[in-house]
Amino acid sequence: MLMLRSIGIPDKWREFFKRYMGEIYKLGIDSVPLILIVSLFIGALCTLLIKLNISNPLLPRYTVGLTTREIILLEFSSSILCLILSGKIGSNIASEIGTMRVTEQIDALDIMGINSANYLIMPKIAGLITIMPFLVIICMATSLFGGYLICVITNIIDTDTYIYGIQTLFIEWYVWFALIKSLFFAFIISSISSFYGYTVKGGSIEVGKASTDAVVMSNIMILLTDVLLTKLLMM
Amino acid sequence: MIEVKNVEKSFQDGDQMRQILFGINAKFYDGKVNLIIGQSGSGKTVLVKNLVGLFKPDSGEILYDGRDITKLDRKAMKELRKEIGMLFQGSALFDSETVMGNVMFPLKMFSKMSTGEQRERAQFCIDRVNLSGSESKYPSELSGGMQKRCAIARAIALNPKYLFCDEPNSGLDPKTSLVIDDLLYDITHEFGITTIINTHDMNSVMGIGENIVFINKGHVGWIGNKDEIYDVDNDDLNNFVYATDLFADVRKYRLEHGYKPTRLALQK
Numbered sequence: 238m239l240m241l242r243s244i245g246i247p248d249k250w251r252e253f254f255k256r257y258m259g260e261i262y263k264l265g266i267d268s269v270p271l272i273l274i275v276s277l278f279i280g281a282l283c284t285l286l287i288k289l290n291i292s293n294p295l296l297p298r299y300t301v302g303l304t305t306r307e308i309i310l311l312e313f314s315s316s317i318l319c320l321i322l323s324g325k326i327g328s329n330i331a332s333e334i335g336t337m338r339v340t341e342q343i344d345a346l347d348i349m350g351i352n353s354a355n356y357l358i359m360p361k362i363a364g365l366i367t368i369m370p371f372l373v374i375i376c377m378a379t380s381l382f383g384g385y386l387i388c389v390i391t392n393i394i395d396t397d398t399y400i401y402g403i404q405t406l407f408i409e410w411y412v413w414f415a416l417i418k419s420l421f422f423a424f425i426i427s428s429i430s431s432f433y434g435y436t437v438k439g440g441s442i443e444v445g446k447a448s449t450d451a452v453v454m455s456n457i458m459i460l461l462t463d464v465l466l467t468k469l470l471m472m
Numbered sequence: 473m474i475e476v477k478n479v480e481k482s483f484q485d486g487d488q489m490r491q492i493l494f495g496i497n498a499k500f501y502d503g504k505v506n507l508i509i510g511q512s513g514s515g516k517t518v519l520v521k522n523l524v525g526l527f528k529p530d531s532g533e534i535l536y537d538g539r540d541i542t543k544l545d546r547k548a549m550k551e552l553r554k555e556i557g558m559l560f561q562g563s564a565l566f567d568s569e570t571v572m573g574n575v576m577f578p579l580k581m582f583s584k585m586s587t588g589e590q591r592e593r594a595q596f597c598i599d600r601v602n603l604s605g606s607e608s609k610y611p612s613e614l615s616g617g618m619q620k621r622c623a624i625a626r627a628i629a630l631n632p633k634y635l636f637c638d639e640p641n642s643g644l645d646p647k648t649s650l651v652i653d654d655l656l657y658d659i660t661h662e663f664g665i666t667t668i669i670n671t672h673d674m675n676s677v678m679g680i681g682e683n684i685v686f687i688n689k690g691h692v693g694w695i696g697n698k699d700e701i702y703d704v705d706n707d708d709l710n711n712f713v714y715a716t717d718l719f720a721d722v723r724k725y726r727l728e729h730g731y732k733p734t735r736l737a738l739q740k
Contacts (some may be wrong), residue, residue, distance in 0.1 A: 248581060249580070249581055252580060252581065336567075340562055340564060340567075341560045341561070341562055341564040342564050342565075342566055342567075344526060344560065344564065345558065345560060345564040345566075347526065348524055348525075348526070348553065348556060348558045348636075349553060349554075349556075349578055349581065349582075350549075350550045350551075350552075350553030350554055350556075350582070351581055
């Protein structure tokens with residue numbers, strides 16, 4: 238019911254676009270520093286651990302780069318990134334809308350005759366779905382750069398071999414696969430968090446609980462959807 | 473005028489239905505300050521939420537100048553809402569907007585004014601509630617009384633026909649409460665608004681209550697005005713009104729000087 242109320246024609250398009258751009262900035266652009274830090278370290282760690290664990294004379298040295306790339310494209314840049322972002326963005330959305338609910342700001346919108354669900358939730362869903370693929374691309378690039386950087390710093394393999402590895406047997410579909418998944422995950426994070434925030438009853442303790450519940454439920458749904466989409470898109 | 477006819481409302485309470493409002497009948501007049509009073513838990517907030525359409529009554533009619541809101545479709549209700557302003561107990565100002573942003577908000581959403589005209593109208597409302605100079609402040613930077621005045625400015629921005637106020641004086645000191653009461657009284661008469669205030673502040677009742685509806689345990693206990701309230705023969709109302717020493721003394725004084733109510737429920 239809430240989704241039906243949320244997804245509809247906005248009362249005022251100008252106001253919708255203003256909020257939509259605001260949400261892109263708040264939910265997406267503001268998350269870039271976190272994505273850069275996490276991706277850089279995860280990329281470096283992947284490279285390091287793969288090198289340490291598959292040191293076998295039968296395997297070519299470029300396997301490190303190749304495996305790092307596959308892990309990042311197939312799972313980290315979309316699923317794991319979205320699990321991390323659900324913590325930041327999900328709690329942000331749930332607590333913002335939840336606080337508006339308990340301080341009667343949502344009632345004020347309803348009294349004015351504004352479809353509060355549409356006014357508050359729609360720009361968040363649209364904004365996050367729009368920006369998420371870009372965040373995934375940033376994550377992919379930064380992670381691969383993290384792997385490169387660890388090669389330079391520790392010299393575990395030479396950088397040419399690493400770059401050769403990440404170019405070898407490249408399947409473009411994996412990038413599209415990650416981007417498609419990220420759209421679903423963006424919808425899951427924004428809609429579930431909005432639902433928990435919008436339906437909160439009580440005071441600050443309930444807002445905190447709603448925020449936690451939103452993150453937990455988003456994570457479960459992301460993992461479930463990940464399995465389903467992998468089955469559907471890869472097999 | 474808003475007329476309430478036989479309104480009943482129940483809520484699910486565990487396995488049972490709990491009735492809150494029992495056949496409420498009342499009238500709220502144009503250009504007058506109408507008060508809904510009663511003890512906490514008496515059902516007055518539920519009544520106000522029914523009046524503004526946040527709840528739908530189980531039965532009965534709520535007529536806004538003849539328009540029954542219980543039967544209006546979504547579109548008609550949306551139109552009607554443009555004629556309603558509401559002041560919430562906690563002000564319900566939008567945290568992310570300044571005073572000017574809050575007051576301009578309904579204008580941006582519903583008026584066809586240019587941005588300049590919206591700003592002009594918002595400034596008029598801000599000046600009217602004596603908040604000039606605070607236009608660029610955020611709600612968190614305002615005192616409780618200033619927040620209430622900002623909420624009043626927002627509520628009157630679209631020039632509403634009906635203004636609802638839920639506990640407008642809650643959390644305010646007596647002096648600021650008087651300022652808010654006077655402001656609501658003046659605005660009501662200046663713009664001819666049907667103002668309905670949900671309160672249990674006896675200072676407001678005695679100060680601005682032109683039409684008072686007393687709700688007791690979900691029933692209408694009494695209807696009258698501030699001049700009649702001292703001399704009423706109604707135990708429940710007297711228990712409510714004279715719960716504070718101040719008004720008990722007023723009643724005693726009136727009794728000693730020739731006013732003769734039929735019965736006292738709580739005489740000190």
